[in-house]
Amino acid sequence: MKANDGISISKKASLLCGADFFGTRAISDLDIPRLQLLDGGTGMNFEQLFVDQYASYCEVNGYTRTELDNVAHFYFEEGKLTDRERDLRDYIMSHEELRTGLSGIAPGCYPPGILLGSTWDPEVVRRVGEVLGQEADMYGVDCLLGTPNVNILRDPRNGRFFEGYSEDPYLAGTLGREIVKGVESQGIASDVKHFAANNLEYKRGTINEVISERALREIYLPAFKMCLEAGAATVMTSYPKINGIKATENQHLIREILRDEWHYGGVNMTDWGACTGDSGEAVEAGIDLLMPGPWSDEDILNALSDGRLSKEHLNEAYSRVKNMASKYGYRPQVTQEEAAEIIRRGDKAAYEAAAEGIVLLENNGIFPLKGTEKLVLYGSEKLLYCGRGSAQVFTNRNKALGDSFPVVHYGDDEVFSSEPMSVAIVVCSIDSSEGSDRKDLKLNPETIRVLDRLINVKCSSLLSGRICLVLNTPGPVELGDYINEIDALWAVYYPGMQGAKALVDLMYGARTPSGKLTCSWPVRYEDTPAFLHYPEGDTAYYGEGIFVGYRGYEIRKIAPLYAFGYGLSYTTFDIGNVTTYKGTYTADETVTVLFSIENTGEYEGAETVQLYVGAQESSVRRPIKELRAFKKVRLGPGQKTSCELSFNASDLKCWDEELDRFALEDGIYDIYLGNSSDNAARVLSIKVIGGDPAYRIGIDSYVIKIKDNPQLYSVLMEDIVRHDMDIAILIDAERYTPYTRLSELYPDAAELSEFIRVCSLV
Numbered sequence: 145m146k147a148n149d150g151i152s153i154s155k156k157a158s159l160l161c162g163a164d165f166f167g168t169r170a171i172s173d174l175d176i177p178r179l180q181l182l183d184g185g186t187g188m189n190f191e192q193l194f195v196d197q198y199a200s201y202c203e204v205n206g207y208t209r210t211e212l213d214n215v216a217h218f219y220f221e222e223g224k225l226t227d228r229e230r231d232l233r234d235y236i237m238s239h240e241e242l243r244t245g246l247s248g249i250a251p252g253c254y255p256p257g258i259l260l261g262s263t264w265d266p267e268v269v270r271r272v273g274e275v276l277g278q279e280a281d282m283y284g285v286d287c288l289l290g291t292p293n294v295n296i297l298r299d300p301r302n303g304r305f306f307e308g309y310s311e312d313p314y315l316a317g318t319l320g321r322e323i324v325k326g327v328e329s330q331g332i333a334s335d336v337k338h339f340a341a342n343n344l345e346y347k348r349g350t351i352n353e354v355i356s357e358r359a360l361r362e363i364y365l366p367a368f369k370m371c372l373e374a375g376a377a378t379v380m381t382s383y384p385k386i387n388g389i390k391a392t393e394n395q396h397l398i399r400e401i402l403r404d405e406w407h408y409g410g411v412n413m414t415d416w417g418a419c420t421g422d423s424g425e426a427v428e429a430g431i432d433l434l435m436p437g438p439w440s441d442e443d444i445l446n447a448l449s450d451g452r453l454s455k456e457h458l459n460e461a462y463s464r465v466k467n468m469a470s471k472y473g474y475r476p477q478v479t480q481e482e483a484a485e486i487i488r489r490g491d492k493a494a495y496e497a498a499a500e501g502i503v504l505l506e507n508n509g510i511f512p513l514k515g516t517e518k519l520v521l522y523g524s525e526k527l528l529y530c531g532r533g534s535a536q537v538f539t540n541r542n543k544a545l546g547d548s549f550p551v552v553h554y555g556d557d558e559v560f561s562s563e564p565m566s567v568a569i570v571v572c573s574i575d576s577s578e579g580s581d582r583k584d585l586k587l588n589p590e591t592i593r594v595l596d597r598l599i600n601v602k603c604s605s606l607l608s609g610r611i612c613l614v615l616n617t618p619g620p621v622e623l624g625d626y627i628n629e630i631d632a633l634w635a636v637y638y639p640g641m642q643g644a645k646a647l648v649d650l651m652y653g654a655r656t657p658s659g660k661l662t663c664s665w666p667v668r669y670e671d672t673p674a675f676l677h678y679p680e681g682d683t684a685y686y687g688e689g690i691f692v693g694y695r696g697y698e699i700r701k702i703a704p705l706y707a708f709g710y711g712l713s714y715t716t717f718d719i720g721n722v723t724t725y726k727g728t729y730t731a732d733e734t735v736t737v738l739f740s741i742e743n744t745g746e747y748e749g750a751e752t753v754q755l756y757v758g759a760q761e762s763s764v765r766r767p768i769k770e771l772r773a774f775k776k777v778r779l780g781p782g783q784k785t786s787c788e789l790s791f792n793a794s795d796l797k798c799w800d801e802e803l804d805r806f807a808l809e810d811g812i813y814d815i816y817l818g819n820s821s822d823n824a825a826r827v828l829s830i831k832v833i834g835g836d837p838a839y840r841i842g843i844d845s846y847v848i849k850i851k852d853n854p855q856l857y858s859v860l861m862e863d864i865v866r867h868d869m870d871i872a873i874l875i876d877a878e879r880y881t882p883y884t885r886l887s888e889l890y891p892d893a894a895e896l897s898e899f900i901r902v903c904s905l906v
Contacts, residue, residue, distance in 0.1 A: 153455075156462040157444040160427060162437025166196040168469065169437070176466055177473035179333075181435070185276070185290040185307065185323065186530050186640070187537035188251035188283050190216040197243070198236055207232055220250060220540035244284055245477045252279055252490035253529045253537040255497045255640040257293055257320070258619060261309035261662035262501040262637070262711070264752040265776050266322045272497050273326020273334075275490040280332045282483050286472045287333035287378060290534060292320040294367035295342045295382075297619070297663045298692050299674040301582045303345035306531045306618035306638055310662035311693030311708065312771050313363055317370030324374040333472045336371040338382035338415055340364050340397060341686075345581050346679055349420070352385040355686040360386075361799040361806070362690050369406055377468055378411040381431065383418045384684075392419040398430030411468045424453040432461040491541065491642060498639045498646035500750075503659035504712040506633035510567055510610055512653025512714055520553045520560045520609070521546060522594045523571030527616050530638050533578025542641045545571065548648040559609075561601045566609030568598050576618035585622045585669045599629045614647070620665040623705065635661070653714065656749035658776070660711040660820070664694050664704040671702050694821040695767035709754050709771075709820035715745030715781065719753060722817055722827040729793045730834040731808050736790045737815060737828075743779035750778040755789045756816040756824050757796060763809055763839055763849075766798060769816050769824070793832050800838075807836035842903045843893040847874065848882035856902060863899040864890070 155171055163169040163178065170178035182196070183189040194216045195209075202212050207228070215233045218224040225233060241247045254276065260269050273291065280288045293307040294316045309316040320336070327334040341353055341364045355364065372379060381391045381398070391397060392414050402408050413433035419426045423434055424447020447453035478486070504511070513519075525546030530537050546552055552569075553559050560566050572591040576582060587595075595611070602608045610631040615621060617637065627633075636647055649655045666672050673688040673696025691699050694708035721740040729735055737755060753776075758769035773789040796813060797806040810833050818824030841849060841856065851857050864871050869890055877884050887893045894900075 153448065153458070154441065154445065156458055157441040157448075159465050160431075160433055160444060160461050161423075161439035161441045162433065162435040164196060164438060165199070165436045166192055167437065168433065168465065174466075176469045179286040179469055179473055180284055181287045181289055182280070182283075182285045183289045183534040185288070185292055186254045186256050186535045187276070187539070188279060188285070189534060189536060190219055190251070190538050191536065192534075193283070194236060198239070201235070202232070217538055219538055244282065246282065246480055246483050249282060249483050249487065250539045250541050251283070251537055252487070252494055252541055253539050253641040254490075254494050255501060255643065256306045256531065256535055256638055257309040258297070258306045258662065259501040259637045259639055260323075260497055261315065261319050262503055262635075262659040263497060264315075264319075264660050264662075264774060265500050266319060268496050268500050269319050270322035270326040271493045273323040274329055275326075275486065275493045276323070277327040277330030277332040278486040279490060280327070281330060281475060282478045282486055285332070287335055287468075288327055289335045289380065290337050291327045291334040292323040292371065293337050294320040294371060295338055295340075296364055296367070296692060298343040299678065300585055300619045300663070300666070300669070300672065301678065302343060302619075303576050303581045304342075304531070304533065304535075304578050306576055307535055309367075311664065312662070313366040314771050315662055315774070317367035320367055321371045321374035324371050324376045328375050328377065331472065331475055333377035333468060334375075335378040335380055335413075336368055336376045337380035338391075339368055339379050339402070339412075340382060340391065341386055342382035342384065344679070344684060345579055346684075347682065348383040349418070350385075350682060351679060351684050352388055352682060353684045353686060354387060356689055356801070357804075358799040358801050359686055359689045363692050365401070372406060372408050372410065376410060377472065378413055378433075379408070380413050380415050381418060383415055390418075390421060392426045392431055393421050393429045395429045403430055409464065411464050422447065422452070424448070427461055428453045428457055430457075432464045487541075494640045495642035495646055498636075498643040499649060499655045501637075501659045502639060502643070502647055502650060502657065503635040503661055504633075504650070504657040505635055505706055505710075506627070506630065507712055508610070508631040510612055510632040511651055513567070513651050515550075515652065516565060518553065518559055518563050518566040518609070519549055519551070520556050520566055520568045521549070521571070522555050522568060522598075523591065523614075524573055525554070527571065527636065527644055528573045528575060528638055529640055529643060531576050531578075531618055535578070539641060543644045545644040545647070548644045557597070557601065560598060561605050561608050563609055564607050568609060568611045569614060570594055570598070570611060571614045571616055572621070573616040574618065574621070582618070585620060585666075587621055587623070587626070595626055595629070602629075619663065622666070622668055627705070635659075653747070656714045656747050657711065658713060658750040658752070660709050660752050661706055662708070664697055664708045664821075665706040667703075667705045671697075671704065673697065673700070691767065695770065698768045698821070703822070707820045707822035709752070709824075710822070711752075711820075713745075713747075713749045713751065715743055715747040715749040717749075717751040717779070717819070718742045718744050719817060719819075721786075724815075724828060724830060728831040728833060731793050731832065732834075733793050734790050735793055735830060736788050737773075737817070738786065738788045739817060740784060740786050741777050741779070742784035743781055746781050748778070748780045750776050751819055752776045753787065753789065754818060754820065754824060755791070756821065757791070758814050758816070759796070759809070760812040760814060760829070762798075762811070764798060764800060769814070769821075771821075772796075796832065803836070803838055807838060808832065809839040810835040840903070841906055842900065843887045843896065844885050846883050846885055847877045847889070850886065851878055851882065853906065856899075856906065859902045860886075860896070860899045863896045866898070867892075867895055
């Protein structure tokens, strides 16, 4: 059967189905090329690439999947391979040279979202996106998956916590879209995942997440919208059910929001194996590409026959995948000289990201090092450069921590106990992976043993040195009483291939720390807003609603150990002279806040000025304040400059579930300025007018809202009597059903002219 355009329905259906594990289907007579898909947002994933390219060869030649996995993992560590595995590696290496036209290349391992987010620097993030796109081109990859992962950092136990950018949707979207811009600028298709709310790994394929519409709209969806508006070619749906419906078949999310509201015209693909229902219904819901392959088109064709899928939606999906293949499927091969330059740029971009994103959390006078200290290293000299799963990268381009220090002693307690100028560098490395969540936020046992031993030495010897803890972790950890015993603390997360070099440069003052946290660090896990809502069965209730991260800490008056936006520097800054152009703004006007910032210390450095806004009063419960703008300002010692930050008054809308839309309420809004969520002072207030009329008091207001204004309530009662309406109806409603609208009590409420007149003056 052929459609009106002469292309058979079966060919159209087949294009929506993956051809192999990481490839789309080629249709040669329609000049539609195969697209090579691959993770990811931290670099080329050899495990995926080798399965896609060489699984068939292995099957024919008697190699096991374990042997192929080992070759991927130890491709650059030949000594760890068996003789058979070395033979397989040699075949793959020679074939890769033929496939790419390049020899002697290795992928870069770039910092994941949590560290890129900690840069608070859009330009740094965009440059990482550019080199990710260039390396994808180098390896013949057309679509780079997970560029970016903007799932909100809701619960620090999440196994993929390190992949996300922030607990704040505005920050996640602002930085995530720079990855999109960078990747797309190189002619590579970017991919935003996981749409939506893939915030835990626990039973991710079957869990039902119960999330309010308001939380979806305000917290879990905005970063996706920002990335798609930046030009992302694709978006990937998530595994879970959301409010009872699988994300891959969720018409509300895909058809109504993504397509109809946001007018997104790119390709919507499933996560690998996420579509566990009927393929035809997934396409009807708005899915364009079903992965992985080989995926059967049988149910798509059946759905067309029995009416579960419309031809219109099939044609739309076909056109989107075809257009993507036409746009991204043809590029000239990278030359050997170009590859060498790409690797050089990649090393530089990875270094800058790590140097700008590593966060100094505590510093009791240790750093910057003077160069005379004796350093004793505990823990592995090889950091965990990346997490496991889709974000893992195997390469020979990683820099070791031990090699980055000028001189270092390994685990020498004698040096630490007898040298007052010694510094123990204790590296706490905690692994994390896609597929499972962390059991807790504890330090690992080996780190605890080392710290206990060093603290005992420190307490018993006047000659002992000082203790620096380096957290090579996927996210926050509980520090307990150790926070009072250590002298310095760094959060390096998984810092990528240049992370060790960047950390050492920061320690010695070659760079000044400027990283800021993008998630709140709890004193204990129980303090996190989502703690009580970690699932034990098949349902995850997002009971904290919109109060994720710092929003939840502030509304509950629980102080985190380290607040959102926090990070130390070697220098100090003073922010002052804060003003706006005027005090009253209409609902669609831009609000510009002007301020000065001065470096009052002795080192060159950068400060991230953060602007938060909070409503003084609101008809719906709102966070105390929310991030609306930020700027990273770099200044030399004694240097001072004038800056400005802007946001639109319409950004202050919140999702009203009764109105079923975003709505802005007139009122007074406080503006806070500072360098973290708990160090942002209220500097001024603005008045916003011209908001949603539904919030203005009148005949459609609840009785309880009118009653809260005694003068207005008195006018109402008098007007009811004046119009011979039954006052007892109002009195009963006040007592027993105060959340009834006045117009529901009195069908002729529009006749209450005096009440309406006075309302207009309120």
